[in-house]
Amino acid sequence: xxxxxxxxxxxxxxxxVWEGESLLYVLRERLGLPGSKNACEQGECGSCTxxxxxxxVCSCLVAAGQVEGREVxxxxxxxxxxxxxxxGCASGACGTELNKAQQWQAKPADSQTGxxxxxxxxxxxxxxxxxxxxxxxxxxLLVAADELLERNTSPSDxxxxxxxxxxxxxxxxxxxxxxxxxxxxxxxEAETAGTGV
Amino acid sequence: xxxxxxxxxxxxxxxxxxxGIGESTLRPDGTLKVTGEFAxxxxxxxxxxLWGFTLRSTEAHAELVSxxxxxxxxxxxxxxxxxxxxxxxxxxxxxxxxxxxxxxAHGKVRHHGEPVAIVAADHPExxxxxxxxxxxxxxxxxxxxxxxxxxxxDAPLIHEGRDDHHIxxxxxxxxxxxxxxxxxxxxxxxxxxxxxxxxEYVFGMQDQAFLGPESGxxxxxxxxxVELYVATQWLHSDLRQIAPVLGLPEEKVRMxxxxxxxxxxxxxxxxxxIHACLLALHTGKPVKIVYNRFESFFGHVHRHPAKLWxxxxxxxxxxxTHMKCRIVxxxxxxxxxxxxxxGNASSLSAGPYVIDDVExxxxxxxxxxxxxxxxxxxxxxxxxxxxxxxxxxxxDKLGLDRVAFRQLNAMEQGTIMPTGQPVDSPAPxxxxxxxxxxxxxxxxxxxxxxxxxxxxxxxxxxxxxxxxEGVVRGVGYAVGIKNxxxxxxxxDYSTAKVRMEVVAGEPVATVHTAMAEVxxxxxxxxxxxxxxxxxxxxxxxxxxxxxxxxxxSTSASRQTYVTGGAVKNACExxxxxxxxxxxxKMGTFHPAWATAELLLEGGKVITDGGEVLADLVDxxxxxxxxxxxxxxxxxxxxxxxxxxxxxxxxxxxxxxxRAVVEVDTELGLVKVIELACAQDVGKALNPxxxxxQIQGGTTQGLGVAVMEEIIVDPKTAKVRxxxxxxxxxxxxxxxxxxxVDVLELADEHAPYGLRGIGEAPTLxxxxxxxxxxxxxxxxxxxxxxxxxxxxxGT
Numbered sequence: 001x002x003x004x005x006x007x008x009x010x011x012x013x014x015x016x017v018w019e020g021e022s023l024l025y026v027l028r029e030r031l032g033l034p035g036s037k038n039a040c041e042q043g044e045c046g047s048c049t050x051x052x053x054x055x056x057v058c059s060c061l062v063a064a065g066q067v068e069g070r071e072v073x074x075x076x077x078x079x080x081x082x083x084x085x086x087x088g089c090a091s092g093a094c095g096t097e098l099n100k101a102q103q104w105q106a107k108p109a110d111s112q113t114g115x116x117x118x119x120x121x122x123x124x125x126x127x128x129x130x131x132x133x134x135x136x137x138x139x140x141l142l143v144a145a146d147e148l149l150e151r152n153t154s155p156s157d158x159x160x161x162x163x164x165x166x167x168x169x170x171x172x173x174x175x176x177x178x179x180x181x182x183x184x185x186x187x188x189e190a191e192t193a194g195t196g197v
Numbered sequence: 198x199x200x201x202x203x204x205x206x207x208x209x210x211x212x213x214x215x216x217g218i219g220e221s222t223l224r225p226d227g228t229l230k231v232t233g234e235f236a237x238x239x240x241x242x243x244x245x246x247l248w249g250f251t252l253r254s255t256e257a258h259a260e261l262v263s264x265x266x267x268x269x270x271x272x273x274x275x276x277x278x279x280x281x282x283x284x285x286x287x288x289x290x291x292x293x294x295x296x297x298x299x300x301x302a303h304g305k306v307r308h309h310g311e312p313v314a315i316v317a318a319d320h321p322e323x324x325x326x327x328x329x330x331x332x333x334x335x336x337x338x339x340x341x342x343x344x345x346x347x348x349x350x351d352a353p354l355i356h357e358g359r360d361d362h363h364i365x366x367x368x369x370x371x372x373x374x375x376x377x378x379x380x381x382x383x384x385x386x387x388x389x390x391x392x393x394x395x396x397e398y399v400f401g402m403q404d405q406a407f408l409g410p411e412s413g414x415x416x417x418x419x420x421x422x423v424e425l426y427v428a429t430q431w432l433h434s435d436l437r438q439i440a441p442v443l444g445l446p447e448e449k450v451r452m453x454x455x456x457x458x459x460x461x462x463x464x465x466x467x468x469x470x471i472h473a474c475l476l477a478l479h480t481g482k483p484v485k486i487v488y489n490r491f492e493s494f495f496g497h498v499h500r501h502p503a504k505l506w507x508x509x510x511x512x513x514x515x516x517x518t519h520m521k522c523r524i525v526x527x528x529x530x531x532x533x534x535x536x537x538x539x540g541n542a543s544s545l546s547a548g549p550y551v552i553d554d555v556e557x558x559x560x561x562x563x564x565x566x567x568x569x570x571x572x573x574x575x576x577x578x579x580x581x582x583x584x585x586x587x588x589x590x591x592x593d594k595l596g597l598d599r600v601a602f603r604q605l606n607a608m609e610q611g612t613i614m615p616t617g618q619p620v621d622s623p624a625p626x627x628x629x630x631x632x633x634x635x636x637x638x639x640x641x642x643x644x645x646x647x648x649x650x651x652x653x654x655x656x657x658x659x660x661x662x663x664x665x666e667g668v669v670r671g672v673g674y675a676v677g678i679k680n681x682x683x684x685x686x687x688x689d690y691s692t693a694k695v696r697m698e699v700v701a702g703e704p705v706a707t708v709h710t711a712m713a714e715v716x717x718x719x720x721x722x723x724x725x726x727x728x729x730x731x732x733x734x735x736x737x738x739x740x741x742x743x744x745x746x747x748x749x750s751t752s753a754s755r756q757t758y759v760t761g762g763a764v765k766n767a768c769e770x771x772x773x774x775x776x777x778x779x780x781x782k783m784g785t786f787h788p789a790w791a792t793a794e795l796l797l798e799g800g801k802v803i804t805d806g807g808e809v810l811a812d813l814v815d816x817x818x819x820x821x822x823x824x825x826x827x828x829x830x831x832x833x834x835x836x837x838x839x840x841x842x843x844x845x846x847x848x849x850x851x852x853x854x855r856a857v858v859e860v861d862t863e864l865g866l867v868k869v870i871e872l873a874c875a876q877d878v879g880k881a882l883n884p885x886x887x888x889x890q891i892q893g894g895t896t897q898g899l900g901v902a903v904m905e906e907i908i909v910d911p912k913t914a915k916v917r918x919x920x921x922x923x924x925x926x927x928x929x930x931x932x933x934x935x936x937v938d939v940l941e942l943a944d945e946h947a948p949y950g951l952r953g954i955g956e957a958p959t960l961x962x963x964x965x966x967x968x969x970x971x972x973x974x975x976x977x978x979x980x981x982x983x984x985x986x987x988x989x990g991t
Contacts, residue, residue: 020322034240035233039408039458040490044921047408075233119231127227130885133893134716135230136408136458142231158653165930168921170408170459171716173892174929176885 005067007031008077009084017064024048024059027074035075035139039168046167049140050074051081056147058166075139078146082120085150122146125184126177133171141167145181153192154185214798217729218949221885224721225738226714237456238428239412239487246414247276249469249476249486250324252314252331253495254306257914258353258565259335261305261313268330269316274323276480278331280314283479286444291467293434293570295361295373295532300442300471305338307355307530308567309915310495317476317484340914341564344504344525347371355530355563363536366838373528373561374536376543378615378841381554386519390510394590398507398583399980401906402527403500403897405572406926407715409458411468411496412487415477422449423474428457430464432711433747439471443478447743450474454741460715461897462571463497465752466533494919498533498570499907501526501561503542503579509587515597517606519554522546524580526569528561533570535561540685540836541576544845547615548584549626549678550606555615557841565914567907571752573897574679574959581677582981585964589673589971599968600630600674608678617842620849622952623942625877629853630676632875632938639857639871639934641670656859656866658930667863670870673856673968677960681953682755682847686835689755689847692746693763694739694825695771697731697817704800704813706731706768709739709825712748712760717955718886719756723764725882730768731775732797732813746827754850754953757882762948763828771822772797779816786810831946848944852876852957854895854965857933860973865985867903867970869931872896872962875938879952884939891958892935898962900927903970906982 003014003026014030024041027033027050036059037047043061050059051073059072073081122145125131132138141164148155148163155163160181169177216222229235266278281289281303289303290296302313314331318324341347341355347369354370363374387393413427422445429435432452440447457464469486476484488496504525510518524542528535543559559576572578592602607626613619642665644654650664657663683689694709706727714720724736741748748760776795779802784790793804802810836843857871874891881887904925908917918924943950963981971978974988985991 018320018322028240029242032242033233034237034242037237037408037458038239038410038487038489040921042490042920042922044490045408075231079232119228123231126231127223130221130223130889132224132227132230133718133889134407134409134457134459135226135235136237138230139233158651161929162653162659165928168408168926168928170406170461170897170926171893172889173894173896173935174927174932175892175935176889177929 001065003064003068005069006071007033008073008080014064019065021064022060023062023064023067026064027059033074033076037136037139039136046144047137047140049143049167051143051147056144075142078142079118079120079123082146120146121187122149122184125180125187129176129180129183131172131176131180137167137169141169141177149185149188153188155181214728214732215734216725218725218882220725221883222721222725224718225724226720235456237409237458238426239410241414241426241455241485243414243416243483246483246485247317247319247476247480248321248324249473249484250316250321250328251312251472251492252316252328254302254309254311254313256306256335256337257309258338258340259306260338261302262334262336264314265332266314269327272323272327272330274319275316275327276482277317277476278314278327279475279479284442286442288441291438291442291471292532293466293534294536297356298531308565310567312472315472315476317480341371342566342911342914343564344562347562347564355565371563373532373563374539375558375560376539376836376841377839378543378555378557380615380617383519383521383554383556386554387510389512390518391513392591392594393508393510394587394594395508396583396587396590397979398505398586400503400505400579400582401901401982402502402569402909403572403901403905404494404907404924405461405463405497407459407461407463410488410490410493413455413469413473414483414485415473416483417477417481420449422451423477425450425452425470425474426455427452427470428455428464430460430713430715430752431750432713432741432743434750435467435470436743438467439474442471443474452743454713457713457715460751461573462575462752465571465750466498468496490921491919494916494924498568500572501528501538501569501579505579505583507583507587509591511591511595513595515595515602515605517550517552520547520552521556524559526559526561527564527566529564529566529568531568533568535570538576540845541680542580543841544614544616544836545577545678545680546580546584548581549608549624549676549851551608551612557615566909567916573894574956575753577677577679578960578963581675581960582964585675585961586967586979589968600634603676604630615841616836616845618844618846622848622944622946623877624849624851625940625942626676626851629851629875629877629940630674632940633853633855633873634674636855636873636936636938656861656868657864662864662866663861668859668861669973671858671860671969671973673965673972674854675961675964675968676851676853677957679754679850679957679960680846680848681758681850682753682830683749684833684847685845686833689749689759690827690829691748691760691763692825692827693760693767694745694823695727695764695767696821696823697771697775698821699814699817702814703735704733704817705735705737706733707737707739708764709745710748710760710764711741711743711745712756713741713751715751717751717756717890718883719760721886722757722761722882726761726764727768730765731772732799732801734800745825754955757951758848758947758953759830762830765948766828767824767826770824770826774822775816776802778820779811782816783811848947848952850952850954850957852961854961856965856969858966858969858973860970860988862974862988865988867983869899869933869966871933872899872965873936874958875940876954876957877940877942877952878954879944879947880941880950881939882949882951887939887954888937890955891937894955894958895935895962896927896932898959899932899966901982902963902966903982904931
């Protein structure tokens with residue numbers, strides 16, 4: 001079958017999709033977006049978390065046909081999604097304006113500082129706080145944490161733990177993931193207050 | 198300002214190079230990992246690639262009467278179905294130490310989930326469905342599931358005709374390896390004891406549960422060889438096992454490390470590597486294999502479950518008199534790392550204590566249970582769980598404080614191990630206990646608020662099972678000792694290739710090793726070492742592959758020590774060559790070139806007094822300095838097979854934990870409130886990563902204390918919970934705050950004085966949690982993991 005849907009603001013068309021394929025499989029193997037991870041493929045680990053019409057879901061549990069005509073945001077689109085949200089496009093699917101697209105040019109990015117890489121605040125906070133080790137859980141956690149901060153700009157630790165309880169991490173013991181979310185929240189608040197961090 | 202010249206300027210003192218060792222520099226792969234661009238082994242893709250699938254045994258011990266693959270082969274989209282009979286070379290077995298594992302089952306299967314056939318097809322589902330059409334006729338064989346059935350008079354032999362180097366000293370062919378350690382005279386010393394404590398302990402089978410599944414891509418090459426992209430812990434060990442069964446020389450199997458989603462010991466053994474290569478070479482097409490989580494539980498070895506018997510004695514003033522123990526590890530159907538796990542379990546069985554008179558025996562069994570091998574802590578974990586329970590029992594019996602009793606018997610630098618090896622670097626066991634005890638305790642009844650109980654902070658959490666009724670707090674302590682590096686005479690070397698040149702007007706270092714980066718941050722540390730030794734800012738880390746010499750395994754807390762040491766050594770040699778170039782070109786400009794100790798810092802050559810002699814850019818110009826060099830730590834020796842004596846270990850690593858738990862005593866639910874850790878790391882090369890390792894290791898110890906166990910049905914030897922639905926690892930809700938106190942006492946034998954750190958926190962975490970639960974409930978609790986029924990007696 002053919003599935004038409006929007007991924008990270010771009011219209012996509014996946015052909016020859018077998019009816020049993022998950023959204024995760026279509027993203028990873030048919031659309032070249034392997035950022036969403038396949039740690040358990042049974043909805044227990046959260047590493048495949050994406051936004052489906054804004055709602056965080058385990059993409060391994062969503063049949064590909066269910067996303068027909070809908071909007072998906074993956075970790076690959078998280079930075080643009082956060083940027084557009086900050087600029088007032090709530091769906092994150094507003095695309096790039098023509099004049100901006102025409103002015104686009106490659107910028108050097110520094111993998112050490114993240115400078116110039118255009119990361120979203122939560123992505124940068126994960127790097128800065130040491131929340132990434134093997135990194136396999138990271139994409140799902142980023143999507144989930146970004147969604148948390150979208151609806152709760154200053155979450156308590158209990159709020160963070162509740163929001164991320166569907167995402168397994170085997171490396172970090174979660175402490176630095178908590179640090180990262182706290183850091184992103186603090187930076188967001190500082191920015192809102194105009195003080196900067 | 199224009200026109201003003203020749204005014205005095207500051208002389209640049211060698212500005213310290215930024216991003217060197219001791220700083221918390223950030224991961225060089227961090228950006229790729231947060232954007233989803235980092236290429237893990239399951240993310241690989243190749244045009245025309247096929248998908249491989251493994252058909253696994255449904256029985257634990259059975260004769261293979263017949264295998265019929267014809268129907269599977271006839272399926273549209275199927276390119277190959279291979280069994281043992283299709284193996285191309287004379288060598289058909291592999292293994293880390295003992296080559297006892299068939300690439301595909303031959304004659305019989307020895308455990309549930311053993312690979313029997315492999316399929317390649319154009320879609321993973323096509324491969325799965327084809328595999329389901331392979332017809333296998335099994336004839337059941339009697340099961341070996343524990344020590345009694347392994348050593349019974351009529352016990353079936355798991356491996357007939359053993360000819361490995363352990364068979365000569367084991368009392369039964371179903372014992373992989375046996376290591377006794379005898380020192381002093383335990384029976385004599387026992388007479389001095391005022392109290393004697395005996396206990397039997399059971400440690401469950403833990404899974405590494407790394408999140409990135411076993412996966413990789415094999416691409417056949419024109420010269421008849423194969424390119425293999427894979428997630429592993431040791432490329433060269435894989436290579437040594439893969440090439441012979443493919444019938445290829447090692448140089449025709451070119452391996453590159455793909456992104457590794459965690460390892461924890463579970464990737465020391467071969468999983469899909471050989472199968473993918475076989476299918477690729479057979480079909481002439483690239484083949485990708487990705488296990489799902491169910492298969493992953495069968496696709497790698499687990500932590501050895503163990504039964505441990507201990508006897509300790511002490512005088513009434515609290516001094517340990519002697520220790521006797523017997524540790525029985527279940528190695529499952531194949532040897533994997535069992536011999537080395539036995540060596541660790543026995544040699545570290547006394548813990549970080551002074552005990553002069555010991556009588557120790559450790560064995561690993563062959564059974565029909567799932568194969569067990571390496572997992573973080575490697576034999577020392579099981580022992581620590583038992584001896585720390587013994588310490589509490591002894592202290593209680595003597596009426597002494599549990600921490601003070603440990604401190605009274607704590608080893609220190611100079612203590613002789615049961616193996617006769619002196620501990621010749623700092624061993625701050627008493628100090629770590631003091632530190633962890635001195636940390637402030639979390640406040641009582643944190644769940645209480647003006648709005649009632651916050652159930653999220655209580656045992657049972659959002660299940661809303663209690664608002665504080667029946668909840669009792671407990672506190673427990675534990676400390677452990679782990680060896681660092683490969684032991685018992687193993688040639689545990691690493692190799693580093695370092696290059697220095699000027700690129701775009703800047704001096705740049707390139708570090709190339711075969712070290713498997715599995716998440717631990719070795720790539721971060723290598724760049725830091727290069728900056729420190731070569732005074733450059735820009736360091737490029739070359740992908741790990743087999744085009745450079747072996748780095749040894751990312752195991753045994755050894756990589757920062759050994760490959761870090763190799764990188765440091767190679768950098769030092771490169772530095773010497775750079776300075777030679779400098780002396781040749783500029784030696785006449787300044788006498789210090791010949792007389793002073795010279796360093797590279799901040800892109801410059803400086804004297805040890807800080808005077809700048811030259812820019813590296815001017816020294817090097819267009820010259821490239823590159824060399825590859827092996828590096829070894831000081832050698833170890835094998836343990837004597839009768840007495841266990843020998844300087845078998847390279848270095849020791851120590852951590853202590855304090856656990857605070859709250860237990861709902863009515864429902865048997867445990868909430869760990871805090872798990873504080875103090876650890877000596879020698880030198881924290883990257884403090885942020887060090888703390889991350891300690892917290893991660895601590896959490897895996899917590900998991901096996903209260904949640905994690907692979908359940909093997911004793912009647913069928915079949916695995917009952919191969920999924921994340923049924924095998925539970927700690928979530929963020931199960932994991933408490935983990936405050937960490939890092940101590941840095943240099944080990945003069947190690948590069949920068951560092952100590953391998955990854956495993957020690959996994960040891961003491963588990964017994965500390967158990968001690969806290971015992972403290973809360975008053976129960977004896979001799980088995981881990983603790984389950985609700987153990988607490989409620991139901």
